[in-house]
Amino acid sequence: MMSSSAPILKVEGLTRRFGGLVAVNDMGFTVHAGEIVGLLGPNGSGKTTAINLISGVLQPDAGRVVLGDTDIAGWPTFKIARLGVARTFQLVRVLDGMTCGDNVRAGLAFNQRARIESDVSVDGLLARVGLADHNSRPASELTYIDRKRLELARALALRPSVLLLDEWLAGLNPSELQIGIALIRSLKDEGLSILMVEHVMAAIRSLCSRCVVMSSGRRIADGPTDTVLRDPAVIEAYLGAPEHA
Ligand SMILES: Nc1ncnc2c1ncn2[C@@H]1O[C@H](COP(=O)(O)OP(=O)(O)OP(=O)(O)O)[C@@H](O)[C@H]1O
Ligand SMILES: [Mg+2]
Numbered sequence: 001m002m003s004s005s006a007p008i009l010k011v012e013g014l015t016r017r018f019g020g021l022v023a024v025n026d027m028g029f030t031v032h033a034g035e036i037v038g039l040l041g042p043n044g045s046g047k048t049t050a051i052n053l054i055s056g057v058l059q060p061d062a063g064r065v066v067l068g069d070t071d072i073a074g075w076p077t078f079k080i081a082r083l084g085v086a087r088t089f090q091l092v093r094v095l096d097g098m099t100c101g102d103n104v105r106a107g108l109a110f111n112q113r114a115r116i117e118s119d120v121s122v123d124g125l126l127a128r129v130g131l132a133d134h135n136s137r138p139a140s141e142l143t144y145i146d147r148k149r150l151e152l153a154r155a156l157a158l159r160p161s162v163l164l165l166d167e168w169l170a171g172l173n174p175s176e177l178q179i180g181i182a183l184i185r186s187l188k189d190e191g192l193s194i195l196m197v198e199h200v201m202a203a204i205r206s207l208c209s210r211c212v213v214m215s216s217g218r219r220i221a222d223g224p225t226d227t228v229l230r231d232p233a234v235i236e237a238y239l240g241a242p243e244h245a
Contacts, residue, residue: 007066008033008193009054009085009162014063014073016053023049025217027063031162036184036194038204038225041214042238047197048090050214051164054195055087056080067162086160088151090167090197094139100126101135103150107157125153129183145176152183163187165196169203181206205229213237 009031016024024046031037039047052058054065056077065073072080086107095103104122126134129149139150148168155163169180181203188194188207198204204211204225211228213221215237221228228234 005032005034007031008068009195010064010066011050011054012064012066014050014053014065015061016049016058017061022217024053024060024214027214027217027219029212029219029222031193031195033193034188034191035209036188036196036207038208038211039195039197039214040199040204040211040228040234041220042240045214045237046217047214048166049217051087051166051195051197054080055085055164081158081160084158084161085164086155086158086162087164088148088155088166088168090170092144092147092151094142094147094150094154096138096140098139099135100131100137100139100142100150100153103139104153104157107154122157125157126150128156129153130179145172145180148172148180149183156187161193163192163194165194165198167197167199169198169200177203201229 007030012028014024014027015022027050029037039050041047049058053060056075056079059074063073064071067083067085070083072083095106101122104125123135126132129152131146131149131153139147142150152168169177172180177200184194184196184207196208208225210223211221211225212219213228213234220237221231221234
């Protein structure tokens, strides 16, 4: 069972305020080695803020983010990245003025071990996400899904143990979605532990062994995907009215 393996990422009491708004309120959950956990919740419930707190983009007001044995809460992004936590952004971020290869190298530059890696490994990372032979292609020429692939390749350049995806599958058409799901599953099969913010139900059902659900900054459910998606509190949070259940 996945749940009996060691926790690789443990979040406890995580809290972040913006003025009077508690965007993330005493959140706690665990990601075990080699599993995909869905982080769900309606718009504005605090999912991206939680990802920002874990990845060091934002500093928490309280709480612990334990990676392996190390509490990384409040650490700067580059240190967290070096320790093996990589992420993608809700609004895809690639460097348009650069080639695909240089975009990946920008990721490698964070990784001291990888700094000396060759073009071969850049090509390998690009091929890994479906961008074989794209090393010298300008990133500005890429389609939307290929931009998403490139951002993922840059994240993988860190050789992460934990990957944080913020709606990586959003905006893909149905056939691209199947490709994207297969790609994420293949990363898990290679042993990566993944926390994915996602709204696409088909993807959640097919990829996530467990889901954590947020509403107004708080955790309202945590458990096996099937159970969580049938939870009346979760349905109510999404639909805003219990009679839709
Ligand atoms: N930098 C900020 N300053 C002030 N308020 C913020 C900031 N970032 C987020 N918020 C607020 O915190 C709450 C949670 O936002 P967050 O982006 O984490 O939600 P989300 O669950 O990712 O939503 P979505 O599904 O729309 O992406 C929202 O009310 C948002 O307006
Ligand atoms: Mg968000």
